[in-house]
Amino acid sequence: MSETATPPSAPLRARAEIDLAALRANVRTLRAHAPGAALMAVVKSDAYGHGAVACARAAVEAGAGWLGTATPEEALALRAAGLPGRVMCWLWTPGGPWREAIEADLDVSVSGLWALDEVCEAARATGLPARVQLKADTGLGRNGCQPGEDWHALVGRALRAEHEGLLRVTGLWSHFACADEPGHPSITAQLTRFREMVAYAEGEGVRPEVRHIANSPATLTLPEAHFDLVRTGIAVYGVSPSPEIGHPADFGLRPVMTLSASMALVKRVPEGHGVSYGHHYVTPGGTTLGLVPVGYADGIPRHASGSGPVLIDGKWRTVAGRIAMDQFVVDLGGDEPGAGAEAVLFGPGDRGEPTAEDWAQAAGTIAYEIVTRIGTRVPRVYVNE
Template identity: 60%
Template sequence: MNDFPARVVVDLGAVRQNVRSLAAHAPTAQVMTVVKADAYGHGLVPCALAALEGGATWLGTAQVSEALHLRRAGVTGARVLTWLYAPGAPLREAVEADVDVSVAAPWALDELVAAARAAGRPARVHLKVDTGLSRNGLVPAQLDGVLAAALAAQAEGVLEVVGVWSHLAYADDPGHPSVRAQAAVFTDAVAAVERAGARLEVRHLANSAATLTAPDLHWDLVRPGIAAYGISPVPQVGGPERFGLVPAMTFEARLATVKPVPAGAGVSYGHEYTTPADTVLGVVPVGYADGVPRHASGRSGALGGPLQVGGRRLGVAGRVCMDQVVVDLGAGAREVAGDRVVLWGPGTDGGPTAQDWADVAGTIAYELVTRVGARVPREYVDTDAAHGRARDVPSVVAASVGGGR
C-alpha cells in the first residue's frame, strides 16, 4: 500500500483475458479495445498493451490527446482511432503519428485536409454517421456532401476514406426497436459510401453490448469498451461471468479510526444513521473526492454502498463525505486501524462489485470505475496464467499510465 490509505489494483491479466473472450464472441470481426478516459479509469498505456496482447488489433480513444499519448508511449502495434474533438485540435500531430481520425462534421473534414497537407502525408479517415443517437456524427443529409469532398481529397492523395461507423443508443436493451432501426440506417450509409467509390477497410457499429448480444451487427470491427475491463454492459441480461469476463479493478482502502460508540450515536453529517445498539465504528478514508458516490450514502437508517471488511459484507453508515465514509462494524468487532476494506472488486469471494455500488447509487458501473479520483494510486498485477505466475507489473509499465493521472 502507498502513503495514500487507499489504492486501485488493476489486473492486466483480466484485461487480456476479457479481450480474448470478446474476440471469441465476434470471431468474424477485428477487435478495437476502447481505452478512452484513461482506459475507463484503469490506466491508458498498461491496459492498451494488455489489450493488444489479448488479441486486439485496434485501440479507440475519444480525445486526440489520448491517441497521441499512446503513440508517444511507444504503442505502435495497432491502429488507433480518435473521434471527439473541437475546432483547433492537433490534427496535424495525429496524422503525423499515424492515428486514424473520425470526421463527424463538414468543418472537421476541412481541418483534417489542412492538417494532412501540413503533415505531408495522407490522413486516414473514418466517416461517423449519426444513425439515431443524435450525438456526434453526420446526419444522412450531410453525408453526400462530405463524402464527395472527402473522395475529391482522396483523389489528390491528401486522405484515404478507410472506414464508416456509428454508435447505438439502446444496445444495452437488446430488444429495443431502435437498435434495428439504426442498423438499417447504417447499412444504407455504408452502401452509399461504397457506391460513391470508397474502398473501405472497416465498417463498425457494435459497442460492448452489441458485441455480446448482436452478432449480426459485428460487421468488420467491434468496439468493446467497458466489457474489456470485465463489467457487463447488460447486467439485466447477465453478469460478467455469463460472458466470460472478469472485473479488472479492485478499489480498496485501510481502516483509519476504529472506536466504540454507544447506542443512539448519530453518524456522519445530518445523522442520517443512528447506531441501533452499542457498537464499533470504523472510518474508511475515502469519499466522494475519490470517486465514492455520494448517492450511495446510507439514509433513513438503511446502509449505503457495500463494503467488505474482514470477509464480512457491510455497508456505508450515514452520508458519504468528501474524504471518508463510516462503517458500522458491530459490537465485538475485532478490526483495527490498518485493516483492509474492499469497496469493489471482482466479487468472486462474495465481496461487492462496481455494479453493486451502481445499483445502490442509481447509476451505471461505467461511472464508478471511471470516476475514481486522481489521488488514488493505481497499481498493477498480472494473474494471467498464459503469461506466467501472478506477479507485479514492472514499475516502468505502471508508471506509464496516461490520462493525466
Template identity: 55%
Template sequence: MSPLPVPRAEAVVDLAAIRHNVRRLAEHCGVAMMTVVKADGYGHGMVEVARAAREAGSAWLGVATIDEALALRAAGDTGRVLCWLTVPGEDHDAAITADVDVTAYSLAELAEVEAAVTRTGTPARLQLKIDTGLSRGGSTWDDWPALVEAARAGEVAGHWWVTGIWTHPASSDEPDDPANDSQEQVFRDALAVAEAAGLQPEVRHLANSAAAILRPSARFDLVRCGIASYGLDPAPGHTPDLGLVPAMTARATLAMVKDVAAGAGVSYGHTWVADRATTLGLVPVGYADGVPRHASNVASVGIAGRQRPVRGRVCMDQLVVDLDGDRPEPGTDVVLFGTGRDGAPTAQDWAEAAGTISYEIVTRFGGTRVTRTHVDSEAPA
C-alpha cells in the same frame, strides 16, 4: 517520513484480467477487436491497459481525443488507433504525422483534415461517422451524401484513405429496444450511400460492448469493446456469462474502530442513527476520491470476509461503515469493490447503490490521493 506499508487508498488493476477479457470477447464475437482505452483506460491506466490489450491480440485501440492518441504513440504503441472527438482548431497535424486514424463528422472537419495534410505533406487515415439515432456526434442523414462525396474526392486527390465508416448505438444495453433495429438499418443504408460514392472502407463498425456481445448482426468488420474489456457487464440482466473478470479492485486501509451507543447519529445530517449499540469503522476515502455520495446509507464494503454497510453520508475524505460489534484492527484491508469472488461488493453493486452505471464507478475512482497499482496475476512469482 517512512512510507506506509500499503497505500492508504489504492486502485489495483490486474492486467491479466484485461488480457483475459479481450481474448474472451474476441472469441465470442469472431471479428477484429478494438479495445477502447479513452478516459485513462476507464480509470485503469490507459497505457498499461493498451499494452495488455495488444498482447491479447487487439488489432485496434480507441480513444476519444487526439491528445489520448498521441499519448499512446509517445508510450510506444505503433498499431492502429482511432480517435473521434475534436473541436475546431485541434492539432490534426500531430495526429496525421503520428499515423492516427481521425474521424470526420462534417465538411468543416474534412476541411481541417485537408489543411493538415497540406501542411504536413502526409496523407491522413480518415474515418467517417454517421449519426444513426443517438443524436450525438456524427453526420446527419441529410448531410451524409455530401460528406461521403467530398471524402471520396479527397481520397482520389490523395489527401487521405477512408479507412472506416462507423456509428454508435443508443440502446444496445436494452436489446429489445426497437432503436437497435432502426439504427442498424440506417447504418446499412449509409454504407450503401458511401459505396455508391465509391468508398470501400477497411472497416465498418457499429457495436459497442453490449451490441458486440448481444447482437451478432451488428458486428460487421470490427467491434469496439470498452467496459466489457475491463470485466464489467455492459447490459446487466441481459448479458450471458462469458467469464469476464473485473480488472479493478478498489481498496483502502481501515483507519479507526470505535464503539457507539444506541441513538448515536452518524456523519453529516445524522441521516443514519444507530438503533443499537454497535461498532463503526472509519474508511479514509470519500467523494473527492470518486466514491459516489449518492451511495450513502446504501452501499457496502468488504472487511474481514463480510460486507459492511455504509452508515451516514459519504464525506469528502472518508466514510463510516457498521461493523456490527466486530472489532477488526485498524490497518485491516477494506475492499470497496472488486471481483466479487471474495464476497466483497463489485463496481456493479456500487453502481446500483448510487443509481448510476459501473462505467462511472471505475472511471471516477482515483485522483491524487489514490495510488494506482498494476499487477499481473499471470506473471511468474
C-alpha cells in the same frame, strides 16, 4: 495519475488493483464472441479509470488489433508511450491537433464538413495523407453526420480529397443508442440505416478498410452487427454493459479492478450516537464504528450514502450516514477488526466482496461511472503484468 508497476512495500491508504491477466483474458474472450471481426480495445478516459497505457499494452498483447480513444490528446499520449498499431480517436473540436494526429498516424473521425476541411488543411501542411473515418448518425443523435443530403455532401467531399491525395477514407462507422436494451426497436432501425449509409458511400466509390457499429453490448449479443470491427470498452475491463443483458460471468468476463482501503480507525460508541454530516444515521445501540479513508474526492459516489456496500473482516457492511469528501463510516455491529484492516469496496466478487455493479445499484447509476470516476489520489497497482 499515480501508477505503481508492482505492489508497494508499505500499505497504502487506498489502492485500485488492476489485474492485467484478467484484462488479457477478457480481450481473448471478446475476440471469440466476434471471430470474424477485428477488435478495438477502447482505452478512453484513462481506460475507464484503469490506466490507459498499461491496459492498452495488455490489450494489444492479447490480440486487440486496434486501440480507441475519445480525444486526440488521449491517442497522442498512447503514441508518446510507444504504443504501435492502429489507434483511432473520435471526439474533435475546431482547431484540434489535426497535424499532430496525422504525423502520429492516427485514424481520425470526421462527422461534418468543418472537420473535413480542417483535416485536409493539416494534410496539406504536413505533406502526409490523413487517415479518416466518416461517422454516420444512424439514430443516436450525438456526433455523426445526418443521413441524406448531409451524408452525401460529406462523402462527396471526402472522395474529392482522397483523389487529391489529402486523405484515405479508412472507415465508415456509427454508434448504437440502445444496444444494452435487448429488443429495443432502435437497434434494428439503426442497423438498417447504417447499411443504407454504408451502401451509399461504397456506391460512390468509398473503399473502407473497416465498417463498424458494435459497442460492448452489441459485441456480446448482436452478431449481425459485428461487420469488420467491434469496439469493446467496458467489457474489456470485465464489467457488464448492463445487468439486463447479463452478468460478467455469463459472458466469460472477469472484473479487472479491485478497490480497497486500509481502515483508519475503529472505535466504540454508545446508543444514539450521530454519524457523519447531518446525522442521517444514528446508532441504534452501543456498537463499533469503522472509518474508511476514501470519499467522494476519490470517486466514491456520495449518492451511495447510507447504502454503499463494503466487505470488512469477511462481512458485508453498509455505509453509515453520509459519504464525505475523504472518508466514510460503517457500523461494524460490535466487531473490532482493528485499524489497518482491509475494506474492499468492490472487486470481482470471488471473496464475497461487492462488485462495481453493486455500487452502481446503491448510487442509482451505471457501473461504467463507478470504475471511471475513481480519482487520482488512488494509486493504480498493476498485477500479473
